[in-house]
Amino acid sequence: MLDNFTPPTRRDLLTMIGKAGGAAALYQAMTVLGHAADSQFAGPPKLTGAKPGATVLVLGAGVAGMLSAYELTKAGYKVQVLEFQNRPGGRNYTVRGGDTITELGSTQAVNFAPGNYLNPGPWRIPYHHRTVLHYCKELGVQLEPFLQINHNALVHRKNAFGGKPQPYRDLMVDYKGHVSELLGKALNAGALDTTVTAEDKAKLLEAMRDWGVLDKNMAYTKGVKVGEQRGWDRAPGGGVNGAPIPNDVHGLSDILDSRIWDNMNFFAEHVMQTTMFQPKGGMDHIGKAFYAKVAKQVRLGTRVTKIAQDDKGVTVDWVDTKTNAAGQSKADWLVCTIPAPVLNQLDIQVSDAKKAAIRALPYGNSVKIGLEMKRRFWETDHAIYGGISFTDQPIGLVSYPSHGTFTDGPAVLLGAYPFGIGAYILAGMTPEKRIAAALEQGSVFHPAEYKAEFSNGASVAWSRMPWILxxxxxxxxxxxxxxxxxxxxxDGRIVLAGEHASYYGCWQEGALLSALDAVTRLHERAVAA
Structure with missing residues (x-):
């Protein structure tokens, strides 16, 4: 049946991934295929020589907009920032008890206990996102480890192991064991003699024996050495019954049904590798730290309606969202960080080529659901401390909080974080039905506790957020x-910035790098004008 199968080209594969999984999945795929690399950050810009009285308008008080304002102000420009929402930060967003989430068609009251929160947008910072880490240090944002990979977390697929979740550890160890055994057999049978030298063959056999934990017969079987990686039926102890008893390994067909390599690849991707960090108390502490530097220059609750420019400067028409009063702001230059789906709806005076670029840039969707549980049963009952359990259901995953381990009282799980089809399924539900779906699907991991320990929840469907869509x-x-x-x-006196104007899409690193690039080029043009 596969005789006529033509494998997709690298470009075809990346295109399909981008359409199905969005920019995050595309970037991750690019990383695996060697198309992406570390951050290009080499330190903050050294902008000097701004002309006396020079002015800049910044549209949007997300991290790209506030970084633009921060660095331009240091360079000597008079800066004003216009922000549609009544809070700064944009997608650098944390919801806590007492907050309200407003989507198209719904409003949610958040009832989390004090100290608990959900990060609907970014929630982790890779070690190589040097721009984010630099400004966290410069602005005094305290960071703590984000627990990314947990070998004791679970993997669930409806068509594997009768739908019963399995520890990531077991599946990962079994996978490399079976693959090692198969490669060892192929090597010993001479199937690769035309491909590898005798010396490399010997090294590969040694590697497969060690990496796959194979026995003296080059077979992957139950045993003490395997137990030291995989775990035990009876763990090592003391005294008379101290000897450990290894548990059984899974067969090759079951391991293949689990598609565990998908999860192994996820953690191997550059942007998903440890070490990772998170701000203490919520991701929005980054946005708050920037806001503390530029707050006097930010006008919140200001909806931009028109962007115009001529050879002397820029003019932005806006409406106050509270009073509906119309206003207008003028400046010499403009940095626009408004997301493309919203910017595409505005009257903006730029070239046809830039308008076409804005129109050609759709945004993927995602949904995050926070479920507050009465106690941290994943820790006390299952010894799961942080990390991610994966499922092929629409919710995509469950992530356990990295902070507050070993504490008593309620805590918030990330009960869903899908891209693609799963995100649109959940986004199409009411907030109440999303919570119900997350509880039903998440119960596959913890059937005895999930619904019984549930207290309350909140969700954000990004396609329904009116300020970004x-x-x-x-x-x-x-x-x-x-x-x-x-x-x-x-374009004339206007430059765009944000994660969409970078090769680090969907990450704060991209937003900040694009802002630094935009203000540097704008400054060079302004000084030369």
Whole structure:
């Protein structure tokens, strides 16, 4: 049946991933295929020589907009920031008890206990996102470890092991054991003699024996050495019955049904590798730290309606969201960080090529659901401390909090974080039905506790957030080739910034790097004008 199968090209594969999984999945795939690398951050810009009285308007008080304002102010510009929402931060967003979540068609009251929170947007910072880490240090944002990978967390697939979740550890160890045994057999049978030298063959056999924990016969079987990686039926102890008893290994077919390599690849991706960090108390402490530096320059509750420019400067028309009063702001230059789905609806005076780039940039969707539980049963009952359990149900995953371990009282699980189809399924539900779905699907991991320990929940569907209408930009290779340079170009007196104007889409690192690039180019043009 596969005789006529033609494998997809690398470009075809990336295009399919981008369409199905969004920018985050695309970037992760690019990383695996060698198309992405570390942050390009080499230190903050050294902008000097701003002309006396020079002014800049910044549209949007997310991290890209506030970093732009921060660095331009240090350079000597007079800066004003216009923000649609009544809070700064944009997708750098944390919800706590007492907050309200407003989506298109619904409003939710958040009832989390004091100290508990959900990060609907970014929730972790990779060690190589040097721009974010630099400004966290400069602005005094305290960070703590984010527990990314947990070998005792669970993996669930409906068509594997009768739908019963299995520890990631067991599946991972069994997978490498079976693969090692198969490769060892192929090597010993001479099947690869035309591919590897005798010396490399010997090294590979040694590697497979050690990596796969194979026995003296090069077979992957139950045993003490396997137990030291996989775990035990009876753990090592003291005294008379101290000897451990290894548990049984899973068969190759069951392991293949689990598709455990998907999860192994997830943790191997550059942006998913440890070490990771999170701000203590919520991701929005980064946004708050930037806001503390530029608050006097930010006008909240201001909806932009028109952006115009001429050879002398820029003019932005806006409406106050509380009073409906119309206003207008003028400046010499403009940094626009408004998300593309919203910017596409505005009257903006830029080139046709830039307008086409804005129109050509759809945003993928995602949903996050926070479930507050009465106690940390995943720790006390199952010894799961942080990390992620994966499922092929629409919720995608359950993530256990990295902070507050060993404490008593309620805590918030991330009860769903899907991209693609799962995100649209959940986004199409009412907030109440999303919670019910997350509880039903998450119960596959902890059937005895999940619903019984549930207290309350909150959710954010990014496609229904009126100030962005999506999660993040979903570039493809083709759209980047056609439109990216037009999107990021300095068009007259206007330049765009944000994660969509970077190759680090869906990450704060991309938003900050794009802002630094935008203000540097704007400053060079302003000084030369």
């Amino acid at each position: 999506g999660c993040c930009a979903t570039w493809t290779e083709e759209s980047r080739a056609a439109h990216y340079q037009n999107l990021v170009s300095l």
